Amino acid sequence: MLSTMHPPRSLSCFPSSPISLLRHHTSFNFKALSSLSTQPLTPTDTQASQSSQILNLRHSLLSRKLTATQLVNSFLTRLRLTEPSLKSFLHVSDSLLRQAQELDDKINRNEELGPLAGVLVGVKDNICTSDMPSTGGSRVLDGYRPPFDATAVRKIKEQGGIIVGKTNLDEFGMGSTTEASAYQVTANPWDVSRVPGGSSGGSAAAVSARQCMVSLGSDTGGSVRQPASFCGVVGLKPTYGRVSRFGLMAYASSLDVIGCFGSSVADAGILLHAISGHDRLDATSSKQEVPDFTSLISSINFSESKPLKGLRVGLIRETIDEGVDHGVTTVIRGAASHLEELGCSVSEVSLPSFSLGLPSYYILASSESSSNLSRYDGVRTMFPITAADELNSLYGDSRAKGFGNEVKMRILMGTYALSAGYYDAYYKRAQQVRTIIRKSFKTALDEHDILISPASPSAAYKIGEKKNDPLAMYAGDIMTVNVNLAGLPALVLPCGFVEGGSAGLPVGLQMIGAAFDEGKLLKVGHIFEQTLKNSRFVPPLIADE
């Protein structure tokens, strides 16, 4: 028989190095690291800026101010401190110190370093890694170790990045809170009684709490952008096809993209650059040229008083309407003013089809997921099921026990939408709506360079708050799903706070660009971020360090 079965996965395998060793290195923490920044990216207000951890690290490693081993130890220390309350990782690599040592040896031999040398990357657990379990947050893949790396992971490794571990998520990416994980609920670093958003909640929380420098998520209907907003980090959803989906466990193939989290726009851009490009293993990956986002960002001239002069920004009217938290609307309007200060001309733009996005999205995503999840049928024993005596009970038992409720609900919805007699009313109409949405975005982006909106109608809400109200949860995706239906790139970056928690809750601004125009989003985002005054998006959980 085919066997891709492995011994049951042990959750959260942290390296069990002695405490004394840890204490020895506690001086190296995030603060120490950021103070190493010798080359501030912005000439204006260093206090407000989010500096690039990746660029700083590179400088520190090359100038021998820091060893990779010191770096890893400082992150592991923070990980150990924060993980019990956050639960952002499903698995942590046990070879981090070994990899760090190898990098230090390389540096000592003066060997050339990859662009991501020493960069600590968290990877959402629905992205395949050959050296770590990949469960997709589902029981059905408990203990599964793929025989291959996802293309994005392979590229990160090839460029010197170190995969810290696998981050928690809603099962197969289906959810907006990370509560639908089969294994654990992740907390928001800004207020551990709140959700980090989802489905890439683990990746967002990990970056927010500086458990890793950057992370990979996946975005089918907002699963990178909404948690980025909730956790106060930068989330980048690339154009559909920009990044290979090979190795990303499919939820809704026509909408899925792998996205990036970073604590700065620069880091998100550097990570995107590392994983972008055509892949012969993904027929839907684009052959569009990948611009050098890193040099694009570092070449920005801050000496101009209005660096974004002439940029036409459209504020999507439907996203600041009723149903959106007043606090959020206020923050977004403030962000729009800030853009105007930078020289942009901001105007409101209406996307009449905007409200159609949600139903269209849920029909298409459920339909595709009902098909994509058919492969978890118990035949190839990823999920050890007791021997069934006939075929239908093998399928039935495996899927009944293997899938969580949210997944089952979407499979049922999708199966229904594709059934004979219903196909035209649901799937086909949803596709027609998708075409309309794509066209309306095209029109709006012909008149504007970028469109802006909140990333979510609210800031992070309490764990359990919407668990029994799926429609309310689905409605929370209103800001993001349209972008997936149109296949466009979008950048979410923290732009302010609303009340909540001990230090307020971050609010994310979503910038939507034309297809394959991530460069423009990163540029605008970087300038916006570097010029945003009096905002430091470090959660209270680690702010004491």
Added chain:
Amino acid sequence: MTSAIFRSIQMLPFCYHTTTALFRRKNRILFCTMKSTQAQSATQEKPPAQIKVSSHPNARAIDKISKDYEAVIGIETHVQLSTLTKAFCSCPYNYGSPPNTSVCPVCMGLPGALPVLNSKVIECALKVGLALNCKLSLNSKFDRKQYFYPDLPKGYQISQFDIPIATGGYIDLDLPLEYGGGHRKFGITRVHMEEDAGKLLHSESGSYSQVDLNRAGVPLLEIVSEPDMRTGIEAAEYAAELQRLVRYLGVSNGNMQEGSLRCDVNVSIRPIGQLEFGTKVEIKNLNSFSSMGRAIDFEIARQALLLSQGRGDEIVQETRLWEEGGQKTVTMRKKEGLADYRYFPEPDLPGVSLTQEFVDSIHTSLPELPEMKRRRYEQMGLSMQDVLFLANDINVADFFDATIAKGSDVKLAANWIMGDIAAYMKNEKLTINEIKITPQELSELIGSIKSGTISGKIGKEILFELLAKGGTVKGIIKEKDLVQIVDPAEIEKMVDKVLSENPKQLEQYRGGKTKLQGFFAGQLFMVAMGDGSARRVMVVADPTRESAGALQYALSHAVLEEDELILLHVENPCSWRNTLSTLLKWPNLPVNSISASSTIGMEGGSNEVDFLDEMRYACKLAQPKIRVRVERSPIEGKERASTILSQAKAMGVDILVIGQRRSFSSAILGYKRSGGSMRGIDTAEYLIENSNFTCVAVQKKGQNGGYLLNSKTQKNFWLLA
């Protein structure tokens, strides 16, 4: 075939004007060309695609009922494309590989793996679509067909649903002459691309099953016909024509046994004259064209019987399985409503967009297709029988085309290919690509015969040499010194000699004892061997029945008064082995295996010395005037045959006679492929092949059955007593 009995020997002088006598110059052997009643027809192989349909036990009654009904037959065919790699991953596919050895994350449906279309699949689909005269979709797409089954790793099959790559075509074919012949044109509804599923291997106990995913993801074309067929023969010929087509196109091996060509047949019947269709029944498990024909005819008869008995409601929409053992169809599963496959566009694959230029380039690259070929052959003047045979197999057709391209006569080339070459291929289980003869040489051979350089008989000999060993016609003629002697005066002289020497037999022959034909043939055979001068005849002497027979033949037919006869006995040089072998050999020899021939008078139980003395005595008795010499020789090296050969050469032997045990099986087909080990090759065969003098192998056929003779140039010549 093996014992090729020449029942009617057309021999000089009775009809010598129609006969060619051939001559081997050096060795002075005369050949008589004889017509075997089997020679031509038995080699005439039927085209493999022709179908036999056996009638059912109740055939007559049902035939009568069936006359009132008309069957409507449609066929869904799955053709496995022989691309190097699977449809959506880079795994190779080879039929019969150990389970799960040609698999990867993509074809195993592992999480995160994605399909990437192999562009060769599109090419193959376009070729088939164009060859089936279909309208092509320049913008088509893939869809997912969803159902659960353990051999389907993703839970869906990547297929094409509403926009197949090709639609609305037709196929032309010619029915075999045995079934009345005739041209047919059947409609093609659609052709679409899809992937194959894996295979389930069920345990013998039935308590578990295993999945082999080697075949999962192998590209298929599904070809759906219009319901245009009316009989089992038409349906089977439709499938056979599809097989020819995909083989001509080189897109599939079309092998039904391996499942590269799978047909599911839909059959319904209706009273003749009725327009609407009856309830259709699907038949599966059709592993050959002939079982297809039989299954359909059975199903038609079954349905007709039910209808005629007013039990039409028992014909239900269902899938039935053809049972080869019982020669019947049985219910596999009843259709419970329509299966809902929940098709939707495959989001992992971009749409398939083709340019007209690309389609045109495929179109111009198409080879000549079976229908075109048949029409061309027909115009060349070949009979429909020939046309169907030659066009059946693309390789045979290519060989034929290449032969006539070298200037060969069309009809002669067809005859040679369909006759001796086809027979050789059948016997040796070779394909036309495996035989050694080239179209160039076949053309040369036909030309040489036509021009009279060689006779048809010699031509056949050369053909067999070419088939087995290759080489050129000119080379073989030179090497074997084969030249046709057609000097009637010389032949007549020899015939006169035979007749005058045998007045009694001539008298009897004229009196109606036609069996004597063989006698005259044998006499002529021998006369031709001699040129009047004294010769040295060697007989291989052993204490066996075969050896006794050989000596008997030599004394009565080969040795003339002035000749010298050498009895050569080859013995083992090693004394202990010799003793041992004698000890072992003699008691084991069955009494009757030692010659019972009273002519020689050897008795069982005699020792070596005795049997040679007996043989010498037999010579004196039969031919008092000849000189007889007994020679013994130890075995040189390991081979008995090469010892005999070297001894015969050393003694300057003109004719070597050796007894032969079994029938000379390969003789009729030419020489066994030589060059390999001696093992398995008869000593006599070896001597015949390697001697540069005349070597005759003799099998005595019973008490009065005469002799079966074989020499280098004469195969299975039956010399009657």
